[in-house]
Amino acid sequence: MNITLRVWRQKGPDDKGRMVTYKVEDVSPDMSFLEMLDVLNEKLTLEGEEPVAFDHDCREGICGACGVVIDGEAHGPETTTTCQLHMRSFSDGDTITVEPWRAKAFPVIKDLVVDRGSFDRIVQAGGYISAPTGTAPDAHAMPVPKADADRAFDAATCIGCGACVAACPNASGMLFTAAKVTHLGMLPQGQPEREARVVQMVNQHDEEDFGGCTNIGECAAVCPKGIPLDTISQLNRDLLGALTSSRAE
Amino acid sequence: MANSTLTKQRSEALGSTVALKSAMAVTGVILVLFLIAHMYGNLNVFAGQQAFDDYSHHLRELGEPMLPHGGFLWIMRVVLLASVLVHAYAAAVLWRRAGRARPVRYQVTKRVQRSYSSYTMRYGGILIALFVVFHVLHLTTNTIHPGGASDSPYERMVAGFQPEFWYVTLFYVASVVAVGLHLRHGIWSALTTLGANRQSRQRSLNIIATVIAAALTVGFLLTPLSVTLGLVE
Structure with missing residues (x-):
């Protein structure tokens, strides 16, 4: 699959931020959304660019660390966490917009990472x-x-x-x-x-x-x-x- | 820890978003009950001029002799005005808060399951407020009188909705539809805010909200449309 990504890039809390478009090629439909971002970040690192920052931890849907708004939906088109969303939920040639959670109470730290x-x-x-405290009750x-x-x-x-x-x-x-x-x-x-x-x-x-x-x-x-x-x-x-x-x- | 300051916390919570929503829910319920009574009064038009004018006259005599002439009506007006003001004030505060809570908007937004009626609550509310002002000036005080002023409420109404004043009828129809949409989400929301929402009851709550909203919309549309279409003269 070939995907066009529009990703929110923001250098830090005080940066204004903007959308940047990237092409990600040879994406497997079995990759999770985060693995697709990993592929993009490897490419960016090799090209000497700053990788896209995003939060993640367990990658099995139980920690709550990952989370981005994908095409206007929190965690994307499936009702699951972003790490459990797979690229088979998208089609070859899709343009996907990725934004951080937007709320005053969740200020952006960097790119897609919010506090x-x-x-x-x-x-x-x-x-x-x-x-x-003490021994556990019956x-x-x-x-x-x-x-x-x-x-x-x-x-x-x-x-x-x-x-x-x-x-x-x-x-x-x-x-x-x-x-x-x-x-x-x-x-x-x-x-x-x-x-x-x-x-x-x-x-x-x-x-x-x-x-x-x-x-x-x-x-x-x-x-x-x-x-x-x-x-x-x-x-x-x-x-x-x-x-x-x-x-x- | 925070126990010593619970009294302070409690008084702070009286101004919380949840308390504001509860105020909107309670005043909303009062206004819905009023609308049901109002619709019943309107439908008297199909019983003829005498019945309609008598109904309107009896509203002034309601509660006599324990209340002075027009006393009941004035109590109603005060309660309704207070309800509208509280409802609008809470809505304005929450609207501003919601705006502040998301300073940077999404570039792409998608509706997951929200209804059109929930989407139009705030703008619909403004339309309804403007309509109420016009409606009172038109049929209560008769300050605005398309088709001529009259002492008979029936004549005022029949004159105002004649086909040549199609724009008056159109505004009424649009506003009544806005009321219907407002109530569709409003009744569901009020019951949820007041704590009646349980998963097992959600279907019933949705049906109750839809039925009341639809009944009031149709009921309020019947009167002006019947006049415009010449069914009531």
């Missing part, structure tokens, strides 16, 4: 539980209904890749925040901090300059882990409950 530290700060604000000491455990687990599969923010027309980080709130809020261990958690995480979310959620659903549609949109509804319910709660702190 997702805002997600870490949202987790720091409330994504924890108080647990006693596995069945605290019963959890199966449906709640499943929902908590589904929410916990969020890998924090940021595709939800990239796809959201408002650049909102609500699906990520809702996944964390749901994950901990469904379990008995998460109850003591439940009210404080949602309040603190929503405040941090807003402080990071993410936009507001308008329930459009693009986030859940592109999420490689299938975090359901209704977690946002659960977050809203928890926040309204916390705001009207009379619990003293």
